Amino acid sequence: MLAITQRLILNKMLIQYHFLVGLIVSFLLYPVYGINVLIIFFVNLLVDVDHYIFYIFKFKSFNMIKAHNYFFNEERPFLLFFHTVEFLLVLLFFSFYFKLAFFALIGVVIHLLLDTYEELREKYIGRFPSIVWWYLRK
Numbered sequence: 001m002l003a004i005t006q007r008l009i010l011n012k013m014l015i016q017y018h019f020l021v022g023l024i025v026s027f028l029l030y031p032v033y034g035i036n037v038l039i040i041f042f043v044n045l046l047v048d049v050d051h052y053i054f055y056i057f058k059f060k061s062f063n064m065i066k067a068h069n070y071f072f073n074e075e076r077p078f079l080l081f082f083h084t085v086e087f088l089l090v091l092l093f094f095s096f097y098f099k100l101a102f103f104a105l106i107g108v109v110i111h112l113l114l115d116t117y118e119e120l121r122e123k124y125i126g127r128f129p130s131i132v133w134w135y136l137r138k
């Protein structure tokens with residue numbers, strides 16, 4: 001487990017990485033997908049909103065500062081819906097019917113690849129990658 005200060009630094013880096021990598025990938029995909037790359041870019045940035053949703057449901061509170069602190073102090077892994085394989089599968093299914101879901105899927109995949117890279121590099125995984133995995137471990 002990483003110390004809280006290390007995790008804080010890691011998280012700050014991740015926000016910058018998500019922005020930078022999202023920008024680069026969007027720029028590279030612009031000739032192919034045009035203005036739709038904005039969906040990819042913003043979904044890539046907004047995936048982490050599930051942290052706040054998780055906090056609201058768990059603590060029945062909208063306090064963003066406490067939510068922010070919670071994720072830095074919590075040592076046990078948690079389930080973040082937008083960070084699961086099942087969410088990817090739902091997006092994959094809908095991407096066959098809706099372009100929006102297709103571009104959202106690309107944004108989520110970029111986000112999760114970067115999260116996974118950072119977690120492997122830091123040898124710290126703070127979330128369950130699957131709802132089924134989370135359910136079976138309860």
Ligand SMILES: [Zn+2]
Binds near residue numbers: 111
């Ligand atoms: Zn994330």
